[in-house]
Amino acid sequence: MFVEQAWILKRAALTPHYIALINLATEEQWTYQQLSEEIGKWSHFFERQQLQKGSRVAVFAKNHIQLFAVLFACGLRGLIYVPLNWRLSKEELTQILQDATPSILLYDEEGSCPLTLEKMFPLQSIEQEKDTVPSRQAVDMDDPWLMIYTGGTTGRPKGVVLSFQSVNWNAMNTIISWGLHAQDRTLNYMPMFHTGGLNALCIPLLMAGGTVIIGDKFEAETALQATNQYKTTISLFVPTMYQAMIATKYFQENQFPSMKVFLSGGAPCPHPIYDAFYKKGLFFKEGYGLTEAGPNNFYIAREHAYAKKGAVGKSMQFNEAKIINPAGQSCAPREVGELFVKGKHMFRFYWNNKQETANILQDGWLKTGDLAMMDEDGDFYIVGRRKEMIISGGENIYPQEVEQCLLQHPHVQEVAVIGVEDDYWGEIVTAFIVCQHQTTAVLDELNELCHQQLGRYKIPKHIIFLDELPKTSVGKIDKKVLQLLVDTPNC
Incomplete structure (x- = not known):
């Protein structure tokens, strides 16, 4: 199967009058024909700027359909x-x-750009351009198309280079494995500087001829209202967004009849979120990905997801996955090991970083750094990051297991568990909790819950109440910041 870089123009020719993009804040809509014309304007703009093949175009802007x-x-x-x-x-x-080293920087005039570059242009600078027929350069499918920088939560950000093959195969694999089509609509609040905001559902749905509604600043009730207003069928949110959504009065009082399935990604999802959707008769499931591969790698039928909370399913149609133990052997069912993935959707290399590229790629397989296990049916579960695993008194402890236990308490809203250095145990389990009632009675109840469900070595030695947990730019709980908090005397 071969898809060239101009597939979006072919899509516009096939379905010119279908709605491609909607800007949620302004309600601006583009058909595929209009999208094609806007692409043409930018194509000629880049040509007049004499940008050569391989030049980097940096973009500093919040979510908008123009991107x-x-x-x-x-x-x-x-x-x-x-x-x-x-x-x-x-x-x-x-x-x-x-x-x-970009050749040009585009920025949104409505925001404040702190950067300076010799060639800087506002995104609104080509509104009066007359050329609408896109000009093209010959490219190879291995040529770079996107370079997305990692979040840097585990070190200096790295430029993940995604080729045309990487992006297109992720899209095709998603369309085929998930059954996407032109009647599907998605609401996207994931930031468009993140692979989830571009490659999870937006690019696959545009390839399939569907509609992408772009939101910017997330607000739970607005997102739920838009889900009904625009009759979306499939959308991705991170767990912290879902926590806010299920707490709204709108969620409790409304149905979402157009939604085939709600997707969760970015981090393991608390089980009470599954329960909230299931009680309303709504389908809910998790996915898994990372900037270097995907972000889509697995598929689980929506009908099976509730019975297997936390499962991401089996590898999609055109990629492979395996779990490897420290001895380098494939794990047995229920044995935890490191997740490896393989497929044409994987990144090409890290920009200016051959050593890191070599470290993460092994015989065509990508070492994800994530811990996973597989059940007897062949369904995969993501256990957590390898770097986040706690080793206390020689025992391996997976933070997600402790977090899911604590989340069963009715007053607990959010939990993050980390390992803190200890001279005797090596590390001790420490839990940070956002809770409605931060009382001694609740603390006692949490300890009792842990003693009922967890081995003694897994029980948190310290439980720290916070008003809110620190988040990364894409809404994930930032455990790196929590590690710094334990050194704060007033914590």
Whole structure:
């Protein structure tokens, strides 16, 4: 199967009057024909800027439908699209620019851009362009199209280079494995500097001819209202977003008849969220991915997900997965090991970092750094990050297991469990909890719950109440910040 970089123009020719994109805040809509015309404007703009194949185009902007026109125009011209995390500090962004060395920087005039580059243009600068027929450069499927920088929560951000093959095979694999089609609609709040905001559902649905509704600043009730207003059929949110959604009055009082399934990704999902959707007769399931592969790697039928809470299912149609133990052998059922994935959707390399590329790729397999296990049916479960595993008194403890236990308490809203250095045990289990009632009675109940369900070595030695947990730019709980908190005297 071969898909060239101009497939979006073919899609526009096939279904020109279908709605491709909707901007939630402004209600602006583009048909596929209009999207094609906008791509053409940007393509000619890049040509006049004399950008050569392989040049990097950095983009500093919040979620907006215009970003897709820029993205696809970069593809047609053989340019590398580099979306910047606008939530980073000026120093962090400057480091990324020094690494990526972009030829041009596009920014949103409505925001405040702290960066300076010789060639900088506002995204609104080509509104009056007359050329609408896209100009193109010849590219190879192994040529880079996107470069997405990792979050840097485990070190310095790395530029993950995704080729046309990487992006297109992730899209095709998702369409075929998940059964996406032109009648599907998704609401996307995932930031478009993140692989989830681009590659999870947006690009696959545009390839299939569906509709993508773009939101920017997440607000739980607004997101739920938009789900009904635009009759979305499949959407991805992170667990912290779901926590806020199920707590709203709108969720309790409304049905979502158009939704085939709600997807959760970015982090393991608390089981009470499954229960909230199941009680309303709604389908809910989890997925798994990472910037270097996907972000879509598994499929589980929506009808089976509730009976297997936490399962991501089996590897999709055109990729493979395996779990390897420390001895380098495949794990037996229920044995925890490191997850490896393989397929044409994987990244090409880390920009300017051959050593890290070699470290993560092994005989065509990607070492994810995530811990997983497989049940007797062949369904995969993500247990947690290998770097987050706690070793206390020689015993391996997986934070997710402790977190799921604590989340069963009716007053607990969010939990994060980490290992804290200890001279005697090596590490001790420490839990940070957002709770409605931060009382001694609740603390006693949590300890009792743990003693009922967990081995003694897994029970948190310390439980710390917080008003909120720190989050990364994509809404994940930031355990790196929590590690710093344990050194704070007033914690």
